[in-house]
Amino acid sequence: MGVKFKDIVTPENIKFQDLESKIVALDAANVIYQFLSSIRQVDGTPLMDENKNITSHFSGILYRTSSLIEKGIKPIYIFDGRSDALKKDTQAKRREVKEESQKKWDKALEEGNLEEARKYAVRSSRMSRDIIEGSKKLLEILGVPYIQALGEGEAQASYMVDKGDAWCVGSQDYDCILFGATRMVRNLTITGGKANLELITLKKVLENMEITREQLVDIAILVGTDFNSGVKGVGAKTGLKLIKKHGDIFSVIEKNDYEMDVDPAILRKLFLEHNAVEDYELKWNSPDKEAAVDFLCNQHDFSEQRVLSALDKFAKLDNKQKSLEDWF
DNA sequence: CGAGGCGA
DNA sequence: TCGCCTCGG
Numbered sequence: 001m002g003v004k005f006k007d008i009v010t011p012e013n014i015k016f017q018d019l020e021s022k023i024v025a026l027d028a029a030n031v032i033y034q035f036l037s038s039i040r041q042v043d044g045t046p047l048m049d050e051n052k053n054i055t056s057h058f059s060g061i062l063y064r065t066s067s068l069i070e071k072g073i074k075p076i077y078i079f080d081g082r083s084d085a086l087k088k089d090t091q092a093k094r095r096e097v098k099e100e101s102q103k104k105w106d107k108a109l110e111e112g113n114l115e116e117a118r119k120y121a122v123r124s125s126r127m128s129r130d131i132i133e134g135s136k137k138l139l140e141i142l143g144v145p146y147i148q149a150l151g152e153g154e155a156q157a158s159y160m161v162d163k164g165d166a167w168c169v170g171s172q173d174y175d176c177i178l179f180g181a182t183r184m185v186r187n188l189t190i191t192g193g194k195a196n197l198e199l200i201t202l203k204k205v206l207e208n209m210e211i212t213r214e215q216l217v218d219i220a221i222l223v224g225t226d227f228n229s230g231v232k233g234v235g236a237k238t239g240l241k242l243i244k245k246h247g248d249i250f251s252v253i254e255k256n257d258y259e260m261d262v263d264p265a266i267l268r269k270l271f272l273e274h275n276a277v278e279d280y281e282l283k284w285n286s287p288d289k290e291a292a293v294d295f296l297c298n299q300h301d302f303s304e305q306r307v308l309s310a311l312d313k314f315a316k317l318d319n320k321q322k323s324l325e326d327w328f
Numbered sequence: 329c330g331a332g333g334c335g336a
Numbered sequence: 337t338c339g340c341c342t343c344g345g
Contacts, residue, residue: 038329039344047345055345056329063330189329301345306331 001090002173003220008236009174009205011186011198018199020072022167023282024185025157028077028146029127030171032135035060036125043114044105044121049301057131058300061138066313067190074317076166076282077139077146078153079132084270086227086262098124141292142314143285150277155179159276168199177202178220178271180213209240217271218249221264228262287314 039056040046046056068075083091101123108116139146149156157169158181168183169176176184177200186198206213219239224230234242246252249264289311296302 035329040329041343041345047343049345053345059331059344060329067330191330296345303344306344309331 001226002175003178003225004223005174005177005220005236008209008219008240009177009200010208011200012204014185014197014199016071016073016190016195016197019167019185019197021074023074023076023165024068024168024170024188025160025166026075026077026188027153027157027169027171027173027176028079028132028135029153030173031064031077032057032060032131033125033127034172035064036127036131037122040118040121042118043109044118044124046121046125049299053300054131055300055302057135058138058296058302061135062142062296062302062307062310064189065139065142065144066310068188069317070313072316074282074284075144075170077135077144078157078160079136079146079148080153081149081151081156084151084227086266086270089229090226098126138295141295142287145280145282145284147277147280151274152179154181155274156276157181159274160280165280165282174200175225177205178217178225179274180272209244211240211244214268214272215243215248217268218243218252218264220271221249221260221267222252222258225267227270228260228267231258231260284317287311 035057036046036054039059046054047059049055065075101120105117105120105124108114108120136146147156147160152175154169154171154173154176157166157171158176158179160166161169161181161183168185169181170185170188172186174184180202182202184200186200187196189195202213206216209216211219219236221228222231222234222239222242223236242252242256243249246255249268252258253260253264289308292307292311293304296307297304
């Protein structure tokens with residue numbers, strides 16, 4: 001879910017053209033979760049092969065990646081590593097919601113209520129180890145680089161953008177800017193040629209609100225993050241007001257006599273001082289056509305015609321790399 | 329979600 | 337050709 005910053009962050013609308021030849025560091029968990037949630041049949045059943053393995057994420061990764069590359073964008077996927085112990089509560093709550101949703105999905109199916117069924121199916125989406133491993137395998141076949149983060153994928157992606165190795169993080173979660181991503185892009189989807197890309201620039205966000213990054217993190221701590229529950233009744237707007245009035249989280253807590261479930265100093269450190277993998281190589285190879293057909297078609301029942309036409313779109317990246325090599 | 333088919 | 341709808345696995 002991430003921090004609820006929608007009310008205080010004003011995004012800039014951009015076009016896919018603006019991302020041409022740029023490296024976009026995709027938050028793999030965020031992207032894959034979107035696919036698992038939305039690539040479903042009317043009754044909520046995900047796409048599956050004949051052995052009942054879920055394949056929605058394969059469909060999503062194949063078509064999303066090929067479409068981005070066709071647009072001249074260079075995608076990389078960043079996978080989550082070990083999550084901080086502070087995330088346990090959030091994870092437990094999510095697990096509970098998913099189990100509850102699974103029951104409601106089953107019930108709606110029994111009652112023949114398709115709309116209701118799909119709604120709860122979406123909420124029941126779970127990311128298993130198999131789904132992560134399968135996604136990595138597909139990316140390897142497609143020749144698309146991925147990085148295994150030490151901790152939060154968003155932290156790693158943010159580090160890479162900050163360093164200049166990627167132009168922006170691609171994610172729906174505003175957490176990226178807390179982790180220091182200088183740019184993030186939301187709604188990286190292509191529905192019927194129409195896009196609603198939102199560029200969020202950390203510098204502009206801070207300038208608009210006239211605050212520092214530390215203060216932005218402090219607002220998040222008040223609002224609540226994946227690592228703490230925040231203060232009840234304090235949303236982004238109130239949080240901003242409070243931090244601007246009192247300067248920092250410690251003063252806000254003292255002046256208002258708030259109780260925090262996690263020490264703000266620890267939370268600050270989590271967002272401001274995270275460490276990252278540094279020895280990565282970003283290299284895009286041509287997709288392995290034979291392996292792609294074997295994996296997607298033979299093992300997971302994809303249509304060969306569809307897979308091949310998606311793979312054709314990777315030629316764009318190939319040509320660019322070749323022409324660059326020729327140049328030197 | 330994204331591709332492909334179909335009707336206007 | 338475009339927008340809408342259904343299917344994909």
